Amino acid sequence: MEIKEEGASEEGQHFLPTAQANDPGDCQFTSIQKTPNEPQLEFILACKDLVAPVRDSKLNTLVQISVIHPVEQSLTRYSSTEIVEGTRDPLFLTGVTFPSEYPIYEETKIKLTVYDVKDKSHDTVRTSVLPEHKDPPPEVGRSFLGYASFKVGELLKSKEQLLVLSLRTSDGGKVVGTIEVSVVKMGEIEDGEAEHITTDVQGQKCALVCECTAPESVREKTLEFVPINLHLQRMQVHSPHLKDALYDVITVGAPAAHFQGFKNGGLRKLLHRFETERRNTGYQFIYYSPENTAKAKEVLSNINQLQPLIATHADLLLSSASQHSPDSLKNSLKMLSEKTELFVHAFKDQLVRSALLALYTARPGGILKKPPSPKSSTEESSPQDQPPVMRGQDSIPHHSDYDEEEWDRVWANVGKSLNCIIAMVDKLIERDGGSEGSGGNNDGEKEPSLTDAIPSHPREDWYEQLYPLILTLKDCMGEVVNRAKQSLTFVLLQELAYSLPQCLMLTLRRDIVFSQALAGLVCGFIIKLQTSLYDPGFLQQLHTVGLIVQYEGLLSTYSDEIGMLEDMAVGISDLKKVAFKIIEAKSNDVLPVITGRREHYVVEVKLPARMFESLPLQIKEGQLLHVYPVLFNVGINEQQTLAERFGDVSLQESINQENFELLQEYYKIFMEKMPPDYISHFQEQNDLKALLENLLQNIQSKKRKNVEIMWLAATICRKLNGIRFTCCKSAKDRTSMSVTLEQCSILRDEHQLHKDFFIRALDCMRREGCRIENVLKNIKCRKYAFNMLQLMAFPKYYRPPEGTYGKADT
Numbered sequence: 001m002e003i004k005e006e007g008a009s010e011e012g013q014h015f016l017p018t019a020q021a022n023d024p025g026d027c028q029f030t031s032i033q034k035t036p037n038e039p040q041l042e043f044i045l046a047c048k049d050l051v052a053p054v055r056d057s058k059l060n061t062l063v064q065i066s067v068i069h070p071v072e073q074s075l076t077r078y079s080s081t082e083i084v085e086g087t088r089d090p091l092f093l094t095g096v097t098f099p100s101e102y103p104i105y106e107e108t109k110i111k112l113t114v115y116d117v118k119d120k121s122h123d124t125v126r127t128s129v130l131p132e133h134k135d136p137p138p139e140v141g142r143s144f145l146g147y148a149s150f151k152v153g154e155l156l157k158s159k160e161q162l163l164v165l166s167l168r169t170s171d172g173g174k175v176v177g178t179i180e181v182s183v184v185k186m187g188e189i190e191d192g193e194a195e196h197i198t199t200d201v202q203g204q205k206c207a208l209v210c211e212c213t214a215p216e217s218v219r220e221k222t223l224e225f226v227p228i229n230l231h232l233q234r235m236q237v238h239s240p241h242l243k244d245a246l247y248d249v250i251t252v253g254a255p256a257a258h259f260q261g262f263k264n265g266g267l268r269k270l271l272h273r274f275e276t277e278r279r280n281t282g283y284q285f286i287y288y289s290p291e292n293t294a295k296a297k298e299v300l301s302n303i304n305q306l307q308p309l310i311a312t313h314a315d316l317l318l319s320s321a322s323q324h325s326p327d328s329l330k331n332s333l334k335m336l337s338e339k340t341e342l343f344v345h346a347f348k349d350q351l352v353r354s355a356l357l358a359l360y361t362a363r364p365g366g367i368l369k370k371p372p373s374p375k376s377s378t379e380e381s382s383p384q385d386q387p388p389v390m391r392g393q394d395s396i397p398h399h400s401d402y403d404e405e406e407w408d409r410v411w412a413n414v415g416k417s418l419n420c421i422i423a424m425v426d427k428l429i430e431r432d433g434g435s436e437g438s439g440g441n442n443d444g445e446k447e448p449s450l451t452d453a454i455p456s457h458p459r460e461d462w463y464e465q466l467y468p469l470i471l472t473l474k475d476c477m478g479e480v481v482n483r484a485k486q487s488l489t490f491v492l493l494q495e496l497a498y499s500l501p502q503c504l505m506l507t508l509r510r511d512i513v514f515s516q517a518l519a520g521l522v523c524g525f526i527i528k529l530q531t532s533l534y535d536p537g538f539l540q541q542l543h544t545v546g547l548i549v550q551y552e553g554l555l556s557t558y559s560d561e562i563g564m565l566e567d568m569a570v571g572i573s574d575l576k577k578v579a580f581k582i583i584e585a586k587s588n589d590v591l592p593v594i595t596g597r598r599e600h601y602v603v604e605v606k607l608p609a610r611m612f613e614s615l616p617l618q619i620k621e622g623q624l625l626h627v628y629p630v631l632f633n634v635g636i637n638e639q640q641t642l643a644e645r646f647g648d649v650s651l652q653e654s655i656n657q658e659n660f661e662l663l664q665e666y667y668k669i670f671m672e673k674m675p676p677d678y679i680s681h682f683q684e685q686n687d688l689k690a691l692l693e694n695l696l697q698n699i700q701s702k703k704r705k706n707v708e709i710m711w712l713a714a715t716i717c718r719k720l721n722g723i724r725f726t727c728c729k730s731a732k733d734r735t736s737m738s739v740t741l742e743q744c745s746i747l748r749d750e751h752q753l754h755k756d757f758f759i760r761a762l763d764c765m766r767r768e769g770c771r772i773e774n775v776l777k778n779i780k781c782r783k784y785a786f787n788m789l790q791l792m793a794f795p796k797y798y799r800p801p802e803g804t805y806g807k808a809d810t
């Protein structure tokens with residue numbers, strides 16, 4: 001994998017005011033020779049023999065880079081390296097880059113301060129300008145180890161542009177190790193000389209890249225999101241007799257959270273365990289199903305909408321009453337009744353009831369208070385059956401006081417209050433000489449007892465009669481809202497309280513894996529689109545069915561690769577949430593744009609006008625184009641032998657079975673949605689049904705290292721116009737064996753490669769072809785990283801020729 005440093009720290013660029021940077025006074029300083037647009041200065045850092053403050057304790061080091069400008073003599077924090085853990089000789093991958101416009105001169109001094117970081121969570125680096133003699137204030141979570149400084153000129157003029165400086169304690173006395181500063185020569189990385197830099201330098205784990213391009217505070221471990229060794233493997237076949245043909249396979253390292261490691265397994269297992277634990281957790285956390293959680297959110301949202309509406313309609317009713325207007329009174333009552341009924345209906349679910357009990361059980365204690373109750377004006381002194389109502393936080397009853405029926409009564413009180421209002425309105429209108437009642441409740445029924453209980457008032461004031469009833473309705477409603485909000489929030493908190501920390505870790509892992517998978521998919525989709533742009537059958541398939549995306553995995557179900565495969569399986573499955581949209585490019589910028597959130601992403605692919613014009617209308621109109629990802633895995637190396645003899649291959653078996661079903665489902669949709677004439681021609685050419693049956697038999701046969709599964713899956717994918725991927729851990733060794741074998745098989749099956757030449761062609765591809773270049777690019781050595789012993793465990797056609805493999809430092 002390559003790491004490239006790009007650009008320079010924006011943080012650093014903002015420290016000095018522009019006026020100062022352009023100050024003619026600066027000309028007295030010696031400028032650094034440079035080519036326009038190239039960084040002015042780039043260097044990398046390494047420490048040696050660091051002395052830990054406490055003997056034998058581990059060091060997690062970071063270097064803070066500060067600049068002392070020759071005019072100001074003030075110290076400006078410029079950037080810092082990544083943290084390198086657990087070594088006294090850290091080599092930092094994060095370089096230091098000063099862009100061409102940054103005002104540094106040979107006289108500019110650079111100060112390097114080395115810290116031991118104890119608590120990474122505090123390690124946000126703040127920018128500041130300090131007087132030179134002042135050290136930065138102590139940082140929480142890190143302790144100062146030592147510092148060194150040098151002038152830029154000294155570095156540039158040093159032998160091989162390398163300085164080895166002693167690191168000293170702050171009083172300048174004790175030496176606590178050395179720091180090497182080494183200039184990166186321009187073009188070095190572009191020339192490929194630095195291609196051997198990997199994420200794991202001499203055992204030092206590092207996940208940072210392009211550090212200098214972003215302010216340190218917003219660095220989030222960039223490299224974790226980058227796919228490993230992503231390439232397009234293309235075979236183009238020219239033949240004097242047959243049509244030319246093109247075969248593409250995207251090769252990429254397994255999308256997995258490599259940096260987090262696989263000690264606890266991968267996503268497939270972790271997600272499953274998380275769900276199970278959540279469900280089975282006992283008393284402290286109550287498990288609510290996703291449906292209940294959704295219901296709680298829905299009820300809360302209904303309450304928030306309806307409560308103010310009801311209050312408004314209640315006020316309108318009072319206003320109609322004060323105007324003594326029967327029609328307006330009836331209308332207001334109608335609206336009030338409708339909304340109140342909706343409100344009451346919202347609580348029909350058992351959830352609030354059970355959540356109230358759960359809340360009560362979780363937080364015993366509190367004071368019981370008398371509830372408001374709906375009553376007509378005559379009922380003031382004789383409430384019958386009045387339920388106690390809890391108010392606010394302190395209202396949760398003692399255990400012995402809890403009355404499970406109470407909620408029903410509180411809730412029913414709203415309905416009763418409404419009925420009292422209806423009865424009163426009827427009465428008032430009736431007494432006012434109106435001949436019709438207001439209609440009672442929804443069914444046209446009145447509550448006779450309530451109506452009868454309202455006494456007659458000559459020349460009565462409607463407002464005064466209705467006001468206390470409206471107040472009671474609002475009170476009763478307030479009581480219901482209080483309880484419902486408390487209990488439903490409690491439901492939502494259960495989920496959060498239990499799952500938040502684990503959920504965040506899992507989400508991060510899933511995001512890391514997904515982003516790697518997505519990068520590969522976007523690449524594969526764009527390539528497929530470009531190669532098939534003038535194939536009408538393909539375009540029709542694209543918008544009517546969508547594309548199959550088939551991944552071939554070569555990971556073993558043993559040791560770390562189990563977790564890798566578990567990550568990969570989830571990452572690939574998550575790709576079904578991605579849809580593509582093709583738009584016309586309006587400028588030269590044709591980079592794809594990804595929008596959306598975890599549940600749904602849209603990738604906009606831009607095509608130049610001429611190409612865009614040739615697309616079917618549906619695609620031009622922006623129809624979303626879907627993908628159907630499937631993964632088939634067959635471990636082939638010595639680790640898989642161990643898994644088969646002493647371990648467990650069930651992960652591979654279930655992945656293959658599940659994905660077979662997905663593939664079959666795609667085939668079904670394909671057959672249903674593509675036009676009949678296309679299908680009849682397609683069937684004449686390909687017997688997909690037989691291939692699928694054969695694949696299923698092989699999946700179920702439990703044969704060891706059954707590579708037939710991969711061959712069949714790849715063949716089916718090609719016949720279905722799909723996008724092909726091949727993956728192993730680093731996509732350089734096993735992947736190389738597999739894609740070359742696939743290419744030779746295609747030449748044999750589709751392009752008349754004679755069987756006598758099969759092995760020769762295969763060896764030749766592996767020895768001379770682009771895969772050995774891929775290996776060279778990755779590890780600076782033309783050797784597949786296999787030894788004899790490993791190869792003995794490989795299926796026959798996966799062994800490279802003599803001389804192309806051996807001990808290689810990967």
Ligand SMILES: O=P(O)(O)O[C@H]1[C@H](O)[C@@H](O)[C@H](O)[C@H](O)[C@@H]1OP(=O)(O)O
Binds near residue numbers: 735
């Ligand atoms: O490209 P890979 O097959 O994942 O490379 C493996 C190789 O197969 C194995 O023999 C060797 O010991 C290394 O583990 C390679 O993995 P790296 O990720 O270290 O390249």
